Amino acid sequence: MDIKKSNMNTLFNPKSVAVIGASGKKDKLGFHVMKSLTRGGFSGTIVPINPGIIEIMSLKTFPSILEYPHEIDLAIVVLPAAMVPAIFEECLKKGVKAIVLITAGFKEIDDPGGAELHKHLADIVHRSRVPVIGPNTFGMINLHSSLNASFTPEFSLLKKGGIGLVSQSGGMCHLISFLALRDEIGFSKIVGIGNRLNVDFAQMVDHLMQDPDTNVIAMYMEGIDNPKELITTAKTYGGKKPIVAYKTGLGEIGNRASHSHTGSIAGRGEVYSGAFGQAGILTVNSVEDLLDTAKALSVVPPMKGSSVAILSSQAGPGIAAADICQMSNLDIGSFSDETQNTINEILPPLALRTNPVDMGPAWYNSEALVGIVDAVMQDENIEGVLLFMMFASANVDSIKGLSFLLKNPKQKKPLITCLSAPPGIWDEQIKQFEKANILVNFPTPERAARVMVNLNRWRKAGRIV
Amino acid sequence: MDIKKSNMNTLFNPKSVAVIGASGKKDKLGFHVMKSLTRGGFSGTIVPINPGIIEIMSLKTFPSILEYPHEIDLAIVVLPAAMVPAIFEECLKKGVKAIVLITAGFKEIDDPGGAELHKHLADIVHRSRVPVIGPNTFGMINLHSSLNASFTPEFSLLKKGGIGLVSQSGGMCHLISFLALRDEIGFSKIVGIGNRLNVDFAQMVDHLMQDPDTNVIAMYMEGIDNPKELITTAKTYGGKKPIVAYKTGLGEIGNRASHSHTGSIAGRGEVYSGAFGQAGILTVNSVEDLLDTAKALSVVPPMKGSSVAILSSQAGPGIAAADICQMSNLDIGSFSDETQNTINEILPPLALRTNPVDMGPAWYNSEALVGIVDAVMQDENIEGVLLFMMFASANVDSIKGLSFLLKNPKQKKPLITCLSAPPGIWDEQIKQFEKANILVNFPTPERAARVMVNLNRWRKAGRIV
Numbered sequence: 001m002d003i004k005k006s007n008m009n010t011l012f013n014p015k016s017v018a019v020i021g022a023s024g025k026k027d028k029l030g031f032h033v034m035k036s037l038t039r040g041g042f043s044g045t046i047v048p049i050n051p052g053i054i055e056i057m058s059l060k061t062f063p064s065i066l067e068y069p070h071e072i073d074l075a076i077v078v079l080p081a082a083m084v085p086a087i088f089e090e091c092l093k094k095g096v097k098a099i100v101l102i103t104a105g106f107k108e109i110d111d112p113g114g115a116e117l118h119k120h121l122a123d124i125v126h127r128s129r130v131p132v133i134g135p136n137t138f139g140m141i142n143l144h145s146s147l148n149a150s151f152t153p154e155f156s157l158l159k160k161g162g163i164g165l166v167s168q169s170g171g172m173c174h175l176i177s178f179l180a181l182r183d184e185i186g187f188s189k190i191v192g193i194g195n196r197l198n199v200d201f202a203q204m205v206d207h208l209m210q211d212p213d214t215n216v217i218a219m220y221m222e223g224i225d226n227p228k229e230l231i232t233t234a235k236t237y238g239g240k241k242p243i244v245a246y247k248t249g250l251g252e253i254g255n256r257a258s259h260s261h262t263g264s265i266a267g268r269g270e271v272y273s274g275a276f277g278q279a280g281i282l283t284v285n286s287v288e289d290l291l292d293t294a295k296a297l298s299v300v301p302p303m304k305g306s307s308v309a310i311l312s313s314q315a316g317p318g319i320a321a322a323d324i325c326q327m328s329n330l331d332i333g334s335f336s337d338e339t340q341n342t343i344n345e346i347l348p349p350l351a352l353r354t355n356p357v358d359m360g361p362a363w364y365n366s367e368a369l370v371g372i373v374d375a376v377m378q379d380e381n382i383e384g385v386l387l388f389m390m391f392a393s394a395n396v397d398s399i400k401g402l403s404f405l406l407k408n409p410k411q412k413k414p415l416i417t418c419l420s421a422p423p424g425i426w427d428e429q430i431k432q433f434e435k436a437n438i439l440v441n442f443p444t445p446e447r448a449a450r451v452m453v454n455l456n457r458w459r460k461a462g463r464i465v
Numbered sequence: 466m467d468i469k470k471s472n473m474n475t476l477f478n479p480k481s482v483a484v485i486g487a488s489g490k491k492d493k494l495g496f497h498v499m500k501s502l503t504r505g506g507f508s509g510t511i512v513p514i515n516p517g518i519i520e521i522m523s524l525k526t527f528p529s530i531l532e533y534p535h536e537i538d539l540a541i542v543v544l545p546a547a548m549v550p551a552i553f554e555e556c557l558k559k560g561v562k563a564i565v566l567i568t569a570g571f572k573e574i575d576d577p578g579g580a581e582l583h584k585h586l587a588d589i590v591h592r593s594r595v596p597v598i599g600p601n602t603f604g605m606i607n608l609h610s611s612l613n614a615s616f617t618p619e620f621s622l623l624k625k626g627g628i629g630l631v632s633q634s635g636g637m638c639h640l641i642s643f644l645a646l647r648d649e650i651g652f653s654k655i656v657g658i659g660n661r662l663n664v665d666f667a668q669m670v671d672h673l674m675q676d677p678d679t680n681v682i683a684m685y686m687e688g689i690d691n692p693k694e695l696i697t698t699a700k701t702y703g704g705k706k707p708i709v710a711y712k713t714g715l716g717e718i719g720n721r722a723s724h725s726h727t728g729s730i731a732g733r734g735e736v737y738s739g740a741f742g743q744a745g746i747l748t749v750n751s752v753e754d755l756l757d758t759a760k761a762l763s764v765v766p767p768m769k770g771s772s773v774a775i776l777s778s779q780a781g782p783g784i785a786a787a788d789i790c791q792m793s794n795l796d797i798g799s800f801s802d803e804t805q806n807t808i809n810e811i812l813p814p815l816a817l818r819t820n821p822v823d824m825g826p827a828w829y830n831s832e833a834l835v836g837i838v839d840a841v842m843q844d845e846n847i848e849g850v851l852l853f854m855m856f857a858s859a860n861v862d863s864i865k866g867l868s869f870l871l872k873n874p875k876q877k878k879p880l881i882t883c884l885s886a887p888p889g890i891w892d893e894q895i896k897q898f899e900k901a902n903i904l905v906n907f908p909t910p911e912r913a914a915r916v917m918v919n920l921n922r923w924r925k926a927g928r929i930v
Binding site: 026027029032035036104111138151152153154157167168169170171172174175177178179181182220222248249250251252253285286287288312313314315316317319320322323325326327332349356360361364388390391392393394418420421422423425443444445446447 | 491492494497500501569576603616617618619622632633634635636637639640642643644646647685687713714715716717718751752753777778779780781782784785787788790791792797814821825826829853855856857858859883885886887888890908909910911912
């Protein structure tokens with residue numbers, strides 16, 4: 001799938017965008033695409049194309065892209081499938097650099113005509129090496145250029161950040177984004193590759209690896225037409241940026257449904273998991289796992305070893321996390337003598353003072369907690385720290401104690417936490433800590449522990465050069 | 466552990482409560498217990514006991530429980546461990562019916578004196594068959610009597626509901642409650658059994674099985690002193706109410722930490738899981754799993770078979786759910802001819818119209834969605850329905866279509882959903898549906914599917930009579 005590199009850049013950073021099939025009617029996707037573009041803060045030119053209308057959303061509308069007198073970088077096409085080949089010819093004649101093809105009804109339909117049409121489109125764009133996102137996609141979003149080339153304006157509410165999300169499913173992309181909105185997780189680009197005319201996972205990995213706004217690549221996939229191409233591409237970059245992949249369609253029924261969905265064979269999970277691992281692609285098992293892991297990888301420093309500390313203000317969460325670490329080859333390491341002495345001074349012999357530390361006897365003593373966390377964060381025997389603290393009326397101020405971490409924003413090891421309180425009590429402070437990148441917080445100790453496991457898996461998988 | 470049944474009732478429904486160790490100082494737990502009791506809406510008498518003070522929180526304070534002139538049903542003890550035996554003697558002399566012993570420092574400490582003290586207390590209460598919650602607990606809450614006998618006033622913010630939560634870990638109980646607060650999940654009772662002087666899981670199961678306010682029992686456990694007693698008790702009730710158990714302390718380190726935490730041996734997971742299954746106790750693997758499953762079991766009708774339908778407005782979430790169902794022995798069943806005909810009329814041949822149904826081609830056609838959901842909900846071949854719908858600008862009104870379900874609030878099969886949208890868009894409608902018990906919503910399709918798997922496991926595990 002030969003596409004021009006400069007065209008990929010223009011795809012995500014166009015100066016002018018035409019919406020072919022723009023509409024002023026709410027029951028048309030062309031209306032929602034116009035809404036996304038016009039309300040998303042895009043500073044370039046937006047050109048609605050529709051032969052039947054003079055103006056859409058106060059923008060002058062042209063009957064065809066060819067009649068627009070200036071250059072068009074990106075064309076978003078949202079017309080019935082049968083009209084698309086002719087539209088593509090017009091786009092290329094116009095010299096567009098990239099296309100987002102929202103229209104469905106090609107390879108994924110039972111009718112062999114769909115596959116033929118798909119092939120026909122591929123042939124058309126092949127000549128000019130123009131990248132096409134889709135068909136059968138909601139579109140794509142570049143948050144760093146405020147370009148929302150999708151039919152869902154709400155994607156523009158997302159925070160700018162380092163995660164580049166590439167998804168074969170629009171539904172999953174929407175879901176992941178809504179979860180991210182609630183948790184204020186930031187993205188660089190969100191791309192629904194749909195039925196992949198010529199931009200598949202491999203092309204997106206190639207692009208995002210070179211994209212300065214992206215530091216983690218998250219992928220949701222059902223089937224891949226050319227897994228070797230993806231694996232080769234990932235290997236080329238030798239662990240330059242983490243890639244996390246969630247693959248479904250593993251069972252027979254899901255596989256069949258996946259085929260119907262995006263016109264590709266899904267195949268067995270283990271096969272991918274093994275091959276992906278060798279290419280430095282981390283596999284995960286749910287959308288939450290994908291988002292949790294990408295969230296952490298986009299902000300924390302890399303782990304340098306597999307030795308973690310578990311510090312818990314209440315014993316239970318620490319025990320749950322210890323189970324997960326032990327089952328997943330994370331070492332619950334020994335502290336240095338210095339750290340151990342500090343902890344022994346702070347905590348009475350009443351509880352477990354070795355790793356995992358039950359800080360229970362000091363759970364409402366903020367100074368004691370800070371002393372332990374500080375010592376362990378500095379301990380060179382420990383490469384990652386899991387910290388759990390559940391609110392109670394008596395320890396409400398303990399969260400403030402953690403502010404000492406703000407003094408050293410360039411901390412050298414991941415601090416993964418589950419700090420939990422009733423709504424409105426600790427939310428602001430946790431957000432402040434997360435914004436300063438001194439910790440990454442998760443709703444449960446198990447999810448925090450699984451993230452730490454994945455950071456360690458990435459440490460190993462990333463060393464593929 | 467012989468305790469009087471009527472005393473167990475009084476424990477949760479006292480007319481008068483004494484707080485022995487009540488305090489007006491914020492750095493004392495006795496202050497927070499007083500806050501919980503006085504602000505939780507408890508309508509009975511609250512009697513602070515503290516020899517050094519005249520009044521706490523505008524309540525007349527007595528130097529000892531014996532000097533209070535009227536009856537005391539429940540004593541909450543929050544004094545140093547060494548003072549507790551004498552206080553217990555006073556409580557029994559006074560004729561209290563139940564005790565919550567918040568104080569820590571008994572069996573769980575390394576010092577053998579702790580275990581002796583524990584045994585001594587057990588002997589004292591044994592005579593009068595008074596139930597003791599604790600020691601080493603945050604306390605307990607009966608939401609239906611607005612009794613917050615804990616040191617965390619925020620438990621009173623929880624909704625009244627059918628889940629009875631029994632936990633060996635205070636931290637986990639707090640965490641589960643905070644998650645429940647965000648999701649408005651209701652509880653009957655929340656009990657931190659701590660180090661279990663004479664009220665262990667078995668006693669709580671026995672009580673909650675007969676408690677009219679409780680319809681699901683959720684347990685978090687690390688170790689059990691007497692697993693046989695719990696299993697026998699659960700079996701006695703022969704699946705009368707679902708019991709869901711989350712057990713940690715499975716790995717060697719977690720096990721050791723657990724021993725230190727609550728003074729019992731944790732032991733291997735598989736052993737419990739097998740024995741629990743035979744007693745109709747459903748085991749789960751995380752706090753989210755525990756809460757998700759309990760939430761569903763507390764409101765949905767029981768499944769009558771293992772055949773489920775997966776209906777997804779966007780294909781991806783349906784594929785992810787199909788994987789989980791297939792891996793977990795849920796049947797993705799065939800529709801009746803009538804249902805299949807209805808779906809074939811509604812959907813074009815473009816997508817998968819058999820189960821799992823990809824409603825993609827109709828994703829922004831509310832009427833089509835309603836037609837499919839209605840047909841499948843009525844299909845006698847299907848015993849549970851998973852429904853997924855992700856918001857997009859074009860389908861914003863689809864959620865309203867689901868209101869037709871409100872017309873038939875006594876629906877006969879579980880409807881488990883993942884309806885997801887940016888914050889503030891569908892929240893109110895989803896809440897309305899959940900309040901009417903017509904569906905149970907989860908943040909991801911995987912969590913929804915795992916809940917359906919657990920409903921089916923409960924269907925099988927519950928048939929133990």
